[in-house]
Amino acid sequence: LKKDGNVVFEQPLCFRIAGSNWIYAQLMPPSLLVPKIDGKTTLLKLKNLGTIRNVYTIKADSNFTYVYVNPDEVALNPGEETTIEIRVAPASSVKNGEYVIPIKIFAGTSTDTSLYSVNVNCGNGQTQSITCGFGTGSCQATCRYDTAGSFLASALIDGQSCATPIRVLDSIPSNSIILNAYPDSSIMGFAATVTANYYNLSASTQAPQYTSNVTVNVTNTTAYILWNNNEQTNATINFGTTTGLGATASNSTLSASHNQTLSSLTPSTQYYFTITACDSSGNCNATNILTFTTTALDTQQNNYTITITSGTTTTGTLNINVNCGNGYTAQATSCYGTTGTCSASCYYSTAGTFTVTASVSGVGTAPTVYDTRVVSSNSNSVSCALSASQNIVRGNDASITMKYYNIPAPSSGGSGSNLLETLNLLVSIVSGESTEFEPTVSPDFIIVAQPIEVIQGTTTRVPIIIRNNNYYSLSAVLVYAKGLPGGVSLEPITPFALNSKEEKTVYAYFNAKNAVPGSYQTEIHADSALVSAQPKSVSFIVKPVAESPLNFGVSEPALSFTNVGGKDAVNASFSIWNNEAAITQYSVFIELPSGWTYQITPASGTLEPGKNVNINALIFPTGFDSSKDYDASVVIRTSDGKVKRQAFKINSSKFSPFSGLFVALSTDAGLVILLLIALAAGIALAVASSKKLRQAKETRVESRGIPPVVAE
Numbered sequence: 001l002k003k004d005g006n007v008v009f010e011q012p013l014c015f016r017i018a019g020s021n022w023i024y025a026q027l028m029p030p031s032l033l034v035p036k037i038d039g040k041t042t043l044l045k046l047k048n049l050g051t052i053r054n055v056y057t058i059k060a061d062s063n064f065t066y067v068y069v070n071p072d073e074v075a076l077n078p079g080e081e082t083t084i085e086i087r088v089a090p091a092s093s094v095k096n097g098e099y100v101i102p103i104k105i106f107a108g109t110s111t112d113t114s115l116y117s118v119n120v121n122c123g124n125g126q127t128q129s130i131t132c133g134f135g136t137g138s139c140q141a142t143c144r145y146d147t148a149g150s151f152l153a154s155a156l157i158d159g160q161s162c163a164t165p166i167r168v169l170d171s172i173p174s175n176s177i178i179l180n181a182y183p184d185s186s187i188m189g190f191a192a193t194v195t196a197n198y199y200n201l202s203a204s205t206q207a208p209q210y211t212s213n214v215t216v217n218v219t220n221t222t223a224y225i226l227w228n229n230n231e232q233t234n235a236t237i238n239f240g241t242t243t244g245l246g247a248t249a250s251n252s253t254l255s256a257s258h259n260q261t262l263s264s265l266t267p268s269t270q271y272y273f274t275i276t277a278c279d280s281s282g283n284c285n286a287t288n289i290l291t292f293t294t295t296a297l298d299t300q301q302n303n304y305t306i307t308i309t310s311g312t313t314t315t316g317t318l319n320i321n322v323n324c325g326n327g328y329t330a331q332a333t334s335c336y337g338t339t340g341t342c343s344a345s346c347y348y349s350t351a352g353t354f355t356v357t358a359s360v361s362g363v364g365t366a367p368t369v370y371d372t373r374v375v376s377s378n379s380n381s382v383s384c385a386l387s388a389s390q391n392i393v394r395g396n397d398a399s400i401t402m403k404y405y406n407i408p409a410p411s412s413g414g415s416g417s418n419l420l421e422t423l424n425l426l427v428s429i430v431s432g433e434s435t436e437f438e439p440t441v442s443p444d445f446i447i448v449a450q451p452i453e454v455i456q457g458t459t460t461r462v463p464i465i466i467r468n469n470n471y472y473s474l475s476a477v478l479v480y481a482k483g484l485p486g487g488v489s490l491e492p493i494t495p496f497a498l499n500s501k502e503e504k505t506v507y508a509y510f511n512a513k514n515a516v517p518g519s520y521q522t523e524i525h526a527d528s529a530l531v532s533a534q535p536k537s538v539s540f541i542v543k544p545v546a547e548s549p550l551n552f553g554v555s556e557p558a559l560s561f562t563n564v565g566g567k568d569a570v571n572a573s574f575s576i577w578n579n580e581a582a583i584t585q586y587s588v589f590i591e592l593p594s595g596w597t598y599q600i601t602p603a604s605g606t607l608e609p610g611k612n613v614n615i616n617a618l619i620f621p622t623g624f625d626s627s628k629d630y631d632a633s634v635v636i637r638t639s640d641g642k643v644k645r646q647a648f649k650i651n652s653s654k655f656s657p658f659s660g661l662f663v664a665l666s667t668d669a670g671l672v673i674l675l676l677i678a679l680a681a682g683i684a685l686a687v688a689s690s691k692k693l694r695q696a697k698e699t700r701v702e703s704r705g706i707p708p709v710v711a712e
Helices: 659-665 668-703
Strands: 023-028 031-035 040-048 054-060 067-070 073-076 081-088 097-107 116-121 127-132 135-145 149-157 160-169 176-182 185-187 190-199 214-218 223-240 247-262 270-278 284-286 290-293 302-306 319-323 329-331 340-348 352-361 368-370 372-377 383-387 391-393 396-407 418-430 445-448 452-455 459-468 474-482 496-498 502-511 518-527 536-543 552-554 558-564 567-578 584-591 597-601 604-607 612-620 630-637 642-650
Touching: 023 097, 023 418, 031 040, 040 054, 040 073, 054 067, 054 081, 073 081, 081 418, 116 135, 116 396, 127 135, 127 396, 135 149, 135 160, 149 383, 149 396, 160 372, 160 396, 176 352, 176 372, 176 391, 185 190, 185 383, 185 396, 190 319, 190 352, 190 372, 214 290, 247 270, 319 340, 329 340, 340 352, 340 372, 352 368, 372 383, 391 396, 445 518, 452 459, 459 474, 474 502, 496 502, 552 630, 552 642, 558 612, 567 584, 567 604, 567 630, 584 597, 584 612, 604 612
Parallel strands: 031 418, 160 383, 160 391, 176 368, 185 372, 452 536
Antiparallel strands: 023 040, 040 081, 054 073, 054 097, 067 081, 097 418, 116 127, 116 149, 135 396, 149 160, 176 190, 190 340, 214 223, 214 302, 223 247, 223 270, 270 284, 270 290, 319 329, 319 352, 352 372, 383 396, 445 459, 459 502, 474 496, 474 518, 518 536, 552 567, 558 567, 567 612, 584 604, 584 630, 597 612, 630 642
16 A cells, blocks of 8 residues: 555465365364374365366375375365375374374376366256266256256266256145155165155045054943044944944044043943044044953953954055156155155166156045156266256256266376475374364354244154355264253254255254253254364243143142251142043142252052042252242143142141151250250159149048048
8 A cells, every 4th residue: 555655554465376286175183182002083174176187195294104194195076075084093102292293285287188078958048067077976067947847958978978857846836746866876786765745735535543452441330441543533432232332432522542431331241342533534444343341240340452453553644655666666754744755765776767756645636746867877887877856946056966987088187296285283192091082163064943842742843954064075964952851852863964065954853741841941963073063052942731621639738847868848748539530640740939849759650530549749948938938739640631730838837736846856956955855744744643643542531531631
């Protein structure tokens, strides 16, 4: 910068020209704590950011003979990357201390004539020019499609032609299934994952299925019948003393778990019955005729477990069958609801081009299925194949990959030893055992997650976006959670690969079966062998299940102070009894002020109608003030969402009169007081006994007619 002809500011500018030898190189981690007994490993990520194919040689400084590089020479096309292992294994003779080990990267001098210039015809009037290598490899183009229709993308390399169809939709139509395969092109002997994305399918026509045996608990006049279906259904039981049945008991409430009661039955009588379950779409499934026998008048309850021979267990409400196009079919798993995603695997052992289709059962109107294509190539042939996401929506880009096999080199490049870069590896050599490897946290490895809300007692699917903005790919990404609320678990998420500049949506299934409603904080983590993402802290809200009243009785808790292991505690004893018409499985909780804890026995059980059970709880208060009242509640829950809540108060007036005294006497000072009280009680007892003895003597004298002597 100059002013009035004078230089007032000057700063040297350092820059480099992106040319044939431009690379990206990074050590992960850049420093190692190395025990002599086993050694440690770091990874070198190397990517060719230049415009031509190059051969790279990696060397450690020759003064460090205990450093091993594998592989020490790699060939990379433009855009390709690799991982190189650098292991430091010092012998016992190497002195402990810190060392800086230079890792040097050299490159040969290739020329642009060693690459092919390939024109990719997008099929819509656009052409993309890309650079591809030789031998076996891949290169990539991007085509944009702004109009709907069917297009054929094609390319030519060294006389080998290849093409792939592209189907462009205006929008995703309702009642449709869109198929995509990954990988959709490879050498024969590979398995492709076929993903079925289905949208707004019509109502299910699949009848509900029975997923358990029928349990019948009978008395002399009552039968309690329990079973489960794979979806929400109503319940109708037809029963009678003959196979003609004749009587009906029904429940219109939709539920997957059923508990139906038959009453006013005759003792010692065999009954026949059937169960009919119908879902909200009107699909029904009736069992075969089943039987049970009531007990005699003086006989205890009897139990039956009956197998439903006409019922079958299913894994979902949809069955999507994928036709792999090579004579084999596979069933997609975990297909739930009318909109979602599920997948199947197809194995291709022979070379060819295969059209993958699908069919679905369990829906009303058959959906429109958009097929996809898989290319299986022979590794010994000279060929190429184009692959792409063959079903896209108008206005989006399609990434088109050319895979080529055994393509001869157009010309050979030269060789040399140009030093491109030197990375310094810091090594601390110590004696003893190794420590665990901690991946570097990368700011370009990103987790996108929203606040999580789940309902108590349910499983909730939550989308989590993982984004890799690094120059390099991540071969195995593991997503997990830390700090989940008590009673919440996360189903394991299958590790997945993530390419450079790619993002992926994974679905986490949180099971809140035993969760306590409230607001919490949890962390979502994503790790790979190379780097970790910065953990994402999100709020985690457990909502209570919609409650319906439970017909249970709860007595007023009897409270007393006690001492457990040196900790003051409140002992609460109460009874609960079942006023429901059926046998009920229950769980008991106590809601307390914040920070208070409790132990309860029994915490759960099964209770027959009209029966009761005694419950004992130890409550451990925090900051208890005997002058205050504290609100608490006994809560009884059942698996079908019914709740009984009984409020009570904790204060000193509720305690038994001597409870506080007994707590005080549990201390050393209290023992002294106890001895004094015992001594006083003994003296009082002696005085009283003497008085009664004198009165008894006077009475005997009077009975003989002798006047009593009066002491003056």
